[in-house]
Amino acid sequence: xxxxxxxxxxxxxxxxxxxxxxxxxxxxxxxxxxxxxxxxxxxxxxxxxxxxxxxxxxxxxxxxxxxxxxxxxxxxxxxxxxxxxx
Amino acid sequence: xxxxxxxxxxxxxxxxxxxxxxxxxxxxxxxxxxxxxxxxxxxxxxxxxxxxxxxxxxxxxxxxxxxxxxxxxxxxxxxxxxxxxxxxxxxxxxxxxxxxxxxxxxxxxxxxxxxxxxxxxxxxxxxxxxxxxxxxxxxxxxxxxxxxxxxxx
Numbered sequence: 001x002x003x004x005x006x007x008x009x010x011x012x013x014x015x016x017x018x019x020x021x022x023x024x025x026x027x028x029x030x031x032x033x034x035x036x037x038x039x040x041x042x043x044x045x046x047x048x049x050x051x052x053x054x055x056x057x058x059x060x061x062x063x064x065x066x067x068x069x070x071x072x073x074x075x076x077x078x079x080x081x082x083x084x085x086x
Numbered sequence: 087x088x089x090x091x092x093x094x095x096x097x098x099x100x101x102x103x104x105x106x107x108x109x110x111x112x113x114x115x116x117x118x119x120x121x122x123x124x125x126x127x128x129x130x131x132x133x134x135x136x137x138x139x140x141x142x143x144x145x146x147x148x149x150x151x152x153x154x155x156x157x158x159x160x161x162x163x164x165x166x167x168x169x170x171x172x173x174x175x176x177x178x179x180x181x182x183x184x185x186x187x188x189x190x191x192x193x194x195x196x197x198x199x200x201x202x203x204x205x206x207x208x209x210x211x212x213x214x215x216x217x218x219x220x221x222x223x224x225x226x227x228x229x230x231x232x233x234x235x236x237x238x239x
Contacts, residue, residue: 030176034169041168045161049093060100060216063153066168067146067209073176074205077183078198085187086194 022083029076036069093161099154104216105146108208112143119204123196131196138200141182142208145175 044062048055116139123135149171156167186192 034172037172038169041165045165048095049089049161052093052095055095056097056100057220059095059153059157060104060220062168063101063104063150064209064213064216066149066153066172067205068213070172070175071202071205071209073172074179075202077176077180078202081183081187081194082198 018084022080025083026076026080029079030073033069033073036072037066040065040069091160091162094159095157095161095164099150099157101150101153104212105150107215108146108212109143111211112139112204112208115207119200123200127193127196130191130193133191134193134197135200137186137192138197139204141179142201142204145179145205146208148178149175 041062044058044065047058051058116136119139120132120135124132127134152167152171153164156163183197187194
């Protein structure tokens, strides 16, 4: 019985570790792109406010930059679901 | 420098043009991705890949619509919409995937791989096009009506 209890607690600990680590992976993967998008958009808005005539070009590159940065968060999310549920 | 709270950007929205381009470029590639997914993971893999492609395209279109809408109001709202939109879209993608993760037709591996590959592939494809058009804006000039015969050589 003691062995069973130890095995159960070991399995629980592994499940606990998996849940914590996958949660941290997703959270950390979302923080980086958040900072990146904030910086990117802040600089883009500043550029558009200084030179409204260049807004079209700035918006184009800003949108692509946002989407590229967001890919990092998506990769983190995919790693999370594969770690946790696959 | 003009005030970001009152400056607004009227006119055509380049974000929506880019998102529309991406959807147009994705259409011929979708059968190829689905066939590949079907060959490796079977019917469930193809269904999961199609779900992932739909998520990626909706994500692009929603992001473009949000940015275009906010840019017509003010630059400050554009900034808020970009960062808030990132959180909202990430949450929506999470909910959309977690909602179906236990469904019988879902294979998580092709779903995840297609999500990343489609997102990055379409972006790289579009960036290649956009960077070429920004670097060489006069690459395909329209023929002028009154051009002289010397210029037509």
